[in-house]
Amino acid sequence: MSNAEVVPDDLLDAVYAEQPTAPDLAIRAEKKTKFAPWHHPVKQVVRSKQWADLTHRLLVDSRSPDQQKTLRYFTLPGADLLDVRVLAEALAPLGTKIEYFGFNAAPSSSMEGGAMAGVPDASFSAESALRQAGQITNDALVLTDRLEDIAIPGSQAANQLSQRQHFDVINIDGCDHLGYVPNGRQSSTFAALEKLLGHQLLFRKPWLLFITTRADAKLLGPHTVKMQGAILENIRDHGESFNPALADCIGANIATLQSDLNAAWSTQSDTFLKVYSVGLGKYLLHFFHGQHNLSADVELASVYTYPIQQTEPDMLSLAFRIIPHPLNVQPATAGTTSVRSPLEPEQGVKLAARAKRMWNIGIAVNEIDDLRSSAIDGTKKLLDAANYDLSAWQDWLAKHTTRAMQVEI
Amino acid sequence: MANAVEQIDDQGKLATWLSNPANEGRVVRTYLKTSDRVIARVTDGIYRQPSSALRELISNAWDADAKNVTILTDAPRFSRIYIRDDGVGMSHDVLARLLHNIGGSAKRHQHGRELGVTSDWDLEKSPGGRPLIGKIGIGLFSVSQLARRFQVITKVAGSNHRLVAEVKLRAYSEDGDYNEEIEAGDDSYVSGIVSITPQYTDDLDAHGTDIILDDVKPRVRDLLRSADRWRDVDETEAALDAGEIDSGASKRVEAPIFHSGWIAMMPRQGEPAVLDRPAHFPWSNEDPPEARMGKLMDGVESLSSSKKERPDLASTLDSYLEMIWQLGLSAPVEYVDAHPFDLKQSGDLRLFWLSNESRGRSIELPFASGQTVRAAVKEHSPGKIELKEGLDPVGGFKVNIDGTELRRPIRFKFYRTERSGIEQAMLFVGKYAPNLAKIPAENRGGKLSFESYLFWTGRVIPKENNGVLIRIRGASGALFDQTFFKYQVSEQTRLRQIISELFIQSGMDAALNIDRESFNYAHPHVQIMTLWLHGAIRQLTNRHKEESAKLRNAARREQAGQTTSKVLDRAELIWRQHRTNENVPDIIITKDEEEAGKAREQGFIALNRSSIPTLSSSLSADTTVREAQAAALTTILSAFGLLEDRSYEEQQQIVEAILSVFYEQ
Incomplete structure (x- = not known):
């Protein structure tokens, strides 16, 4: 028996214990052969047509050349930084560097995090490549916390967020629905969204909010009540202008709008997806309208949908443009009651009109040749740069259970 | 299935393998080795503080002509540390040499020219013309202080590939329970194993180096997050609440006034991390990076009227902020406000020129309102000296840590400590370049020249800025030496009122110990520098005594006849x-x-x-x-x-x- 001194394990842990780290480089350097929904060309349509195009437009339309130099971007990037790569390429003509901040804790928290399940550092070389090429700033940082943790008071995630300035673009690219509460947590993705809205309140320039979410009529969390309530309030207060727009959006009859609305929330269909989009938009409008002197308009810039778990579309990619109002100077006679504009009826009508034009990109990518070929080429380029095995990707797409696709490589 | 990993331990073959496009996506393994047992020991860590490792990496970035270095941590958790620079990067030849010749830096050697790490026209300079700080070739391995495993991702401009290396260092052992040396198959000492893969790219312009530490040693994390101190504070507060100790005893353990927060229980993987104490920085989120070191100084200085005559960093800051402070002191970056030679006369400063004679006397220089020290010295000093220090010929060098741009946290403010004492600060400036030609080359220790200042003020804030700091080529490993290289004369009060820096322009390198934090006192340059410094202090104190005596006599005349108890x-x-x-x-x-x-x-x-x-x-x-x-x-x-x-x-x-x-x- 050894006569070595017996040292309690906690002392040894204090010195030798290591965090879980990535597999060896030899394993990480292999071509990747596991694919996830966001490797499908349909997702490339979202990245390119929605995120990149709208972001480019935001910078051109509402930022000075000097302000275009840096895009402050909140993201939930996966290990491969696919969204960042697409944005970087789209913004290169403007000379924009992306200063991203975000979280990538576990595969399920992020659309792109699954391919290298449990590998916290696979993004390092992708990140370095972008940085050394001058496409992201030196401050770009992804933390290993969960997005939902920013809703926990005093959490490290909230602490780090609070040290950041406002973002030009917030991209909540989730796999799950907004009411999702991860294991071991008590706060949902929706609670995190509310924290982010609070973080942005003092920002007085237009900014973009991208939300990608499962939208399943059977998986509606408590937050849906807020969305439904926002619609009902508009029906109650501004029915005259809002109700026809909403009825038109969801194909309902004005006379039976209430019951048609109730039905829309309970059945998975395009109507459900549209009412969900209007509900989320109305909730955002309510939020910003309620901020008295920090109010903002909310525009629904585009709505894309596609199927992911079912044959019917069940994913929504929503792009909102938030346009802060100028300071509202209160008259001296207002006393303790602030004078507020009426509840955003015009904005609500526009939301419904835009939601009506929801684009099913699952269908479009099959029917529109140019769209399909650009989506395939874009995905292929991204996956190649991220060290994926393209022939394995070709097989995966060909055998896809719900969205099979033949591609040339 | 994993690729078969090739092992190449010949430097030339390794470089060739890395440069071969056919090896894209493949991984090669090599031993990190040295033929020197002492160097093998060095790679396991020789520093006293985690910040030393970051200091070495900042110096490497300077030598690589980087303009920007960014260090990111997730303080106060410190689970990861990134060090990113936009320097020239490492080619396959440079990396191969580095891994197989630890301690055999090519910098300042002819071979450095061939590798592109040294200027074509001056071996002492970087390709961009900066004075090289590094010379030994152990800087990168200072990371071993922080983590056993780290990644290096580096690319040089013009190259069609970047190199991704994963370094795993072994803990040094003398007891023979680890026989990697034998596996190396030669007389080398193996300090670790490195896996490297080349990644090809069509972006030829990209360049820079990223070092990523994703498994910081637990004890290092504890040091960075001031864990021992916070635990003491928590325990003391709990005992106080329970009435188990009196409040007097609790004063021995004080929470830092400014800090990055405290997470008492580090969460297990997958659990949320929650701060038990929120961060309290001396700056606000709106303060730009370049203003934050100034705010840090403001925060410390503000305590001198409310808490302590000479606030000290150790009790005011947590380890993280103290690290930022120390890195600001050591890095070749700008001052918080102004370089001492660029101070402008605004009525509260007297300027003196130091004599280089052994019993010399300082000369007061005319110092016109709005004029800089540099200009006054050039106009009025004997020999019309043009001070070089502070004129950066190679462009800016910025180091940013978690949104704070490092600046040298040294200010030249006048603090009054006597109501009827000296009413202006005093700045003593000098330059010394002894002619060592008559000394035999083998004893000379090389050329020596430096510029220096000694600043007298009633109170040096913080306490740690009191003393002399030696900068070699703009960088300093040692902090302020409060003994002024063992100045023996009993001038305790005046010595506590001096801030001094020596800017070494040539020489002293050889006198610097391998950790770059201390000096070999037997080296002739240290001895010459010490004698000069002590002479300069004597000139300052003599001048100060004369001025004080005048004021004291005047005060006595004024007080004559007044009744006191x-x-x-x-x-x-x-x-x-x-x-x-x-x-x-x-x-x-x-x-x-x-x-x-x-x-x-x-x-x-x-x-x-x-x-x-x-x-x-x-x-x-x-x-x-x-x-x-x-x-x-x-x-x-x-x-x-x-x-x-x-x-x-x-x-x-x-x-x-x-x-x-x-x-x-």
């Missing part, structure tokens, strides 16, 4: 017996803390009556007597140095404790 007379007598050349301090009793703070700024030693029950509870008839006794007592305690470096609160507690012996409450 016997106890104060007695206290002054004791003071003069112990502090011959120093003015008797002015003591004032104030009604509250605010008034005390103001009085301290004017040079008084202030006692706040309301904090001394023996004074505040006395009947009005006794008040004058007791206050005179308190002032006399304070004078005597100061004469013996018993109040030095104690907080104002502690000073008042001492006075109260003594008075209470005589005046029962």
Whole structure:
């Protein structure tokens, strides 16, 4: 028996214990052969047509050349930084560097995090490549916390967020629905969204909010009540202008709008997806309208949908443009009651009109040749740069259970 | 299935393999090795603090002509550390050489030219013309101080590939329980294993180096997050709450005033991390990076009127902020406000030129309003000297840590410590370049030249900025040496009032020990530099004594005929017996803390009556007597140095404790 001194394990842990780290480089350097929904060309349509195009437009339309130099971007990037790569390429003509901040804790928290399940550092070389090429700033940082943790008071995630300035673009690219509460947590993705809205309140320039979410009529969390309530309030207060727009959006009859609305929330269909989009938009409008002197308009810039778990579309990619109002100077006679504009009826009508034009990109990518070929080429380029095995990707797409696709490589 | 990993331990073959496009996506393994046992030991860590490793990496980035270095941590968790620079990067040849010749840096050698790490025209300079800081070739391995495993991702401009290397270092052992040396198959000492893969890219312009530490050693994390200190604070507060200890005992453990927050229980993987104490930075989120070091200094300085005469970093800052401070001191970056040679005359500074003669005397230089020190020296110094230090010929170098741009945290402010003392700061500037030609080359130790300043002010804040700091090629590993290289003359008060830096322009490198934090005192350059420094201090103190004496005599004439109490007379007598050349301090009793703070700024030693029950509870008839006794007592305690470096609160507690012996409450 050894006569070595017996040292309690906690002392040894204090010195030798290591965090879980990535597999060896030899394993990480292999071509990747596991694919996830966001490797499908349909997702490339979202990245390119929605995120990149709208972001480019935001910078051109509402930022000075000097302000275009840096895009402050909140993201939930996966290990491969696919969204960042697409944005970087789209913004290169403007000379924009992306200063991203975000979280990538576990595969399920992020659309792109699954391919290298449990590998916290696979993004390092992708990140370095972008940085050394001058496409992201030196401050770009992804933390290993969960997005939902920013809703926990005093959490490290909230602490780090609070040290950041406002973002030009917030991209909540989730796999799950907004009411999702991860294991071991008590706060949902929706609670995190509310924290982010609070973080942005003092920002007085237009900014973009991208939300990608499962939208399943059977998986509606408590937050849906807020969305439904926002619609009902508009029906109650501004029915005259809002109700026809909403009825038109969801194909309902004005006379039976209430019951048609109730039905829309309970059945998975395009109507459900549209009412969900209007509900989320109305909730955002309510939020910003309620901020008295920090109010903002909310525009629904585009709505894309596609199927992911079912044959019917069940994913929504929503792009909102938030346009802060100028300071509202209160008259001296207002006393303790602030004078507020009426509840955003015009904005609500526009939301419904835009939601009506929801684009099913699952269908479009099959029917529109140019769209399909650009989506395939874009995905292929991204996956190649991220060290994926393209022939394995070709097989995966060909055998896809719900969205099979033949591609040339 | 994993690729078969090839092992290549020949430097030339490794470089060739890495440069071959056919090897894209493949991984090669090689031993990190050295033929020197001492160097093998060095790669396991030789520094006392985690910040030293970051200092070395910043120096490497400087040598690589980087303009920007960014260090990111997730303080106060410190689970990952990134060090990113936009320097020239490492080619396959440079990386292969580095891994197989630890401690055999190509910098400052002919071979460095071939590798592109040294200027074509001056071996002492970087390709971009900066004076090279590094010379040994162990800087990268200083990371072993922080983590056993790290990644290096590097690319040079013009190359069609970047190199991704994963370094795993072994813990050094002398007991033979690890036989990697044998596996190496030669006489080398193996310090670790490196896996490398080349990643090809069509982006030829990209360049820079990223170092990523994703498994920081647990004990290092504890050091960075001040874990031992916070645990003591938590335990003390809990004991106080439970009534288990008295409040006096609790004062021995104080929470830092400015800090990055505290997570008492580090969460297990997958659990949320929650701060038990939120961060309290001296800056706000809106403060730009370049303003934050200034805010950090403001925060520390602000405590001098409310907490302690000379606030110290150790009790004011947590380890993280102290690390930022120390890196700011050591890195070749700008000053928080202005370089001492670029200070402008605004009426509160006198300028002197230091003599290089062994018993020389400083010369006061005319210093016109709005003129810079540099300009005044050029115009009025003997020989019309043009000071070079502070003129950066190779462009800016910026280091940013978590949103704070490093600046040298040294300010040149005048603080009054005597009400009737010297009313201006004094800056002594000098330059020394001895002619060593007559010394045999083997004894000379090379050329030596430096510029220097000694700044006198009534109070150096923070305490740690007192002393002399030696900068070699703009960088410093050592902090301020408060002994001034063992200056022996008993000038304790004046020495505590001096900030000095020596800017070495040639020489001294060989005198720097391998950790770059200490010097070989036997080296002739250190001995010459020390003698010069001691002469400069003597010139400063002599000048200061003369000025003080004039003021003291004037004050005595003014006070002649004034009646003071016997106890104060007695206290002054004791003071003069112990502090011959120093003015008797002015003591004032104030009604509250605010008034005390103001009085301290004017040079008084202030006692706040309301904090001394023996004074505040006395009947009005006794008040004058007791206050005179308190002032006399304070004078005597100061004469013996018993109040030095104690907080104002502690000073008042001492006075109260003594008075209470005589005046029962």
